[in-house]
Amino acid sequence: MKTAFAALLLIAAGALNTLAFAPFTLWWLPFFTLALLALVVTQVSHWRQALLAGFCYGLGWFGVGISWVHVSIDQFGGLPLVASLGLMALLVAYLALFPALAAALSYWLIGKTATSGWLKLLIFAASWTTAEWLRSFLLTGFPWLSLGYSQTSAGLAAYAPLIGETGITFILAAIAAALARLYQPAPVLARVAPAALAALIIVTAPLLNKVKGWQYSDRNVSVVMVQGNIKQELRWQPEQEWPTMLKYLDLTRPHFSRADIVIWPEAAIPQLEPLAEAFLDNLNKAAFYNDAALITGILDYQRQTEQAWNNLIVLGKDTATASEGSYFYGHANRFSKHHLLPVGEFVPFENWLRALAPIFDLPMSSFSRGSYIQPNLLANDYQLLSAICFEIAFPRQIRANFTSDTDFILTVSNDAWFGDSIGPHQHLQIARMRAREFGKPVLRATNNGITATINPDGSVRQRLPQFQQAVLVDTVPLSSGRTWYARFGDWPLAGCCLLVLLLAGFRLRH
Numbered sequence: 001m002k003t004a005f006a007a008l009l010l011i012a013a014g015a016l017n018t019l020a021f022a023p024f025t026l027w028w029l030p031f032f033t034l035a036l037l038a039l040v041v042t043q044v045s046h047w048r049q050a051l052l053a054g055f056c057y058g059l060g061w062f063g064v065g066i067s068w069v070h071v072s073i074d075q076f077g078g079l080p081l082v083a084s085l086g087l088m089a090l091l092v093a094y095l096a097l098f099p100a101l102a103a104a105l106s107y108w109l110i111g112k113t114a115t116s117g118w119l120k121l122l123i124f125a126a127s128w129t130t131a132e133w134l135r136s137f138l139l140t141g142f143p144w145l146s147l148g149y150s151q152t153s154a155g156l157a158a159y160a161p162l163i164g165e166t167g168i169t170f171i172l173a174a175i176a177a178a179l180a181r182l183y184q185p186a187p188v189l190a191r192v193a194p195a196a197l198a199a200l201i202i203v204t205a206p207l208l209n210k211v212k213g214w215q216y217s218d219r220n221v222s223v224v225m226v227q228g229n230i231k232q233e234l235r236w237q238p239e240q241e242w243p244t245m246l247k248y249l250d251l252t253r254p255h256f257s258r259a260d261i262v263i264w265p266e267a268a269i270p271q272l273e274p275l276a277e278a279f280l281d282n283l284n285k286a287a288f289y290n291d292a293a294l295i296t297g298i299l300d301y302q303r304q305t306e307q308a309w310n311n312l313i314v315l316g317k318d319t320a321t322a323s324e325g326s327y328f329y330g331h332a333n334r335f336s337k338h339h340l341l342p343v344g345e346f347v348p349f350e351n352w353l354r355a356l357a358p359i360f361d362l363p364m365s366s367f368s369r370g371s372y373i374q375p376n377l378l379a380n381d382y383q384l385l386s387a388i389c390f391e392i393a394f395p396r397q398i399r400a401n402f403t404s405d406t407d408f409i410l411t412v413s414n415d416a417w418f419g420d421s422i423g424p425h426q427h428l429q430i431a432r433m434r435a436r437e438f439g440k441p442v443l444r445a446t447n448n449g450i451t452a453t454i455n456p457d458g459s460v461r462q463r464l465p466q467f468q469q470a471v472l473v474d475t476v477p478l479s480s481g482r483t484w485y486a487r488f489g490d491w492p493l494a495g496c497c498l499l500v501l502l503l504a505g506f507r508l509r510h
Contacts, residue, residue, distance in 0.1 A: 006056075010053055010057045013036045014061035014062075017030055017145070021425075025153060031175055031176050035177070038124055038180035041053060041103050041107050042184055044107065047104050050107035054099040054103025055099070057099050058092075058098065061099065062091075066091075066095075068422055068423035071418050075419070095135065098135040099128075105131070106128070109501065109508060117190050117194065119503070119504070120177065120181075121177040123500060123501070125171070125497075126501050126504075127501070128173040129170045148165035148168035148433070149165060150172075151168050151172065152429050152433045152436070156171055156201075156205050158207070158208040158212070159205060160433060161436060161437060161438075162208065162213075164395055164493075178194035178197065181194050212439060214456055214479045214481035217478045219478040222259050223474050224261070224471060225262075225444075226265075226268075226445070227445070227447065228247055228248050228264075229447065229469040229470075230447055235267070235270055235447075236270060241270045247469070249283070252264075252294075254471075255471055257292075259473075260293070260380050261294075261295065262293070262316075263412070264294070264296035264297065264412075265413065265446050265447045269297070272300065272301045273329060283327075284316060288316045290316075293316045293380040294316050295313070295410070296315070298311055308367050310345065311335065313327065313334045315327040319378065319381050332375075333378055336368075337369075337389070339390065339394055341390060372397065372400060376403060376405070382407045382408065383405050384409070385398065385440075386401075386410045392427075392434055395489075409431075411443070412445045413446045414447040415448065415450075432459075435456055435457070437483065438456075439486065441454060441456055441479065443476070448467055449467060452472070462474050
C-alpha cells in the first residue's frame with residue numbers, strides 16, 4: 001500500500017470515529033476503523049511507519065472529533081483565525097501522539113517475534129490501552145473521545161459495571177485486531193477463530209446485565225435542576241450579576257416546595273462568594289423554609305492568600321432534621337474543582353503566556369486546585385459525589401471519592417463555551433458512562449444544556465432542550481449495591497496489560 005494513500009485512508013478512518021459518539025452513536029464503527037490501523041501496523045516494515053500510521057489515525061480522530069474546542073478558541077480567545085487554527089492544530093497533533101505511541105509499541109512487540117496469533121491481539125489491545133491511560137494522565141489529562149464511550153448505550157455497554165470504560169476500550173481494541181487478522185496470511189482457522197470469538201463477545205454482552213452489581217432501592221428523591229441559559233459573553237459582566245442571580249431565583253421559586261434538592265449549574269452565581277453573602281444568606285433561608293437543599297456553583301476568592309476556587313456549595317438543609325439553614329461562608333459542605341482545564345482555568349507558564357494573547361488571559365483563568373479526594377456533598381440527608389465540568393471524564397477520580405453512602409453522582413457544567421456543537425452531546429455521553437460504571441443515578445446541571453437526569457443503567461430519564469431557560473423536575477429512584485468496577489476500578493485491567501506487555505517484552509528479548 002502506497003504510503004500517501006495509506007496515510008489519507010487512516011486520517012479518513014480516524015475522522016469517521018466521530019460518528020461513533022454522541023449525537024450520532026454508530027457504536028459498531030470503531031471496530032472497523034481501528035481494525036484498519038491494526039492491519040496497517042502488521043503490514044509496515046519499520047516502527048517509524050507504524051508511528052506515522054497511528055499519528056495519521058489520531059489526526060483524523062481528534063481533528064474532527066474535538067473540532068468543537070475551536071468554537072471557544074475562536075469566539076472567546078481573541079486570536080486571529082490563523083492563530084486560533086494553529087493552536088487547535090497543536091492540540092490535535094499532541095493528542096495524535098498517543099495512538100502513534102500505541103501503534104509503534106504494538107509493532108515493536110509484535111513485529112519481531114514469533115508470537116502466537118492470540119497473543120498478538122492482546123499486545124495490540126494492551127498497547128492501545130496503555131497509551132490511552134497516558135493520555136488521561138499527562139499534562140493533567142484529556143481522556144475525551146476514548147473509544148469505549150462509543151459503547152455507552154449499545155454493543156459492549158453491559159461490561160461497564162464490571163470493567164469500566166477503560167476495560168471496554170481494551171476489549172474493543174482486541175476485537176479490532178481480531179478483525180484485522182482476517183486479512184493477514186495465516187491458516188483459515190487461525191484467522192476466523194478470533195473474529196468468531198469477537199462476534200460472540202459482542203452478541204452475548206447483554207447477558208452480563210444480570211451481574212451488574214446494583215439494584216433499585218425503594219427510595220426516591222425529588223430533584224429540581226435550573227438551566228438559566230446565560231450567554232457566555234454576559235456571564236462575567238458586572239452589570240449582569242444581579243439579573244443573572246435573580247433569574248435563577250425566579251425560575252426556582254415555583255418549584256421550591258416540592259424539591260428535596262435544587263441544583264444550579266457551574267458558577268451559576270456570577271459574584272465571588274465573599275461578595276455574595278447577602279444573596280446567599282437569603283437563599284439559604286429560602287431553601288430551609290421550603291425543606292430543601294440547594295446546590296450551586298460559585299467562585300471563591302480569598303484576598304489574604306490571593307487564591308481562587310471553582311466551587312460547589314450547599315445551602316438550606318444539609319440534613320432532614322436541621323433546625324436552620326446550614327450555609328455560612330467558609331463552611332466545609334463544599335466541593336472545589338480538582339481537575340482544572342489548561343488555559344481555561346489555569347495557565348501553564350503563565351508569566352510568559354499571559355502577555356502573548358487574550359486567550360491566555362480569559363476571565364477566571366487562574367484557579368487553585370481542590371484536593372483529589374473530598375467528602376461527598378451532604379444535601380437534605382443525601383450524599384452527592386461531585387464533579388465540575390470535564391472532571392466527569394476521569395473515572396478514577398470518581399472512584400476515589402465514591403463511598404458506600406454515595407446516593408448520586410452530580411456533575412455541573414457550563415457548555416456555553418462550545419456553542420451549537422457536538423461537544424455538549426459528547427459530554428452527556430461521558431456522564432452516562434459514569435452512571436453505568438458505578439450503578440448510581442447521575443444528575444447533570446448545565447447553564448445552557450444538556451441538563452439531564454440519568455438512571456444507574458446509563459439511560460436518560462429526562463433532559464432539557466439546549467439554548468432555552470428551563471427547569472427540569474424529576475423524581476429520581478435511588479440504587480443500592482456496588483458494581484465490580486466501583487470495588488476494583490482499573491487495577492485488574494492494569495495488571496492484565498502489564499502482564500501482556502512484560503510477556504511480549506520477554507519473548508522479544510529472547
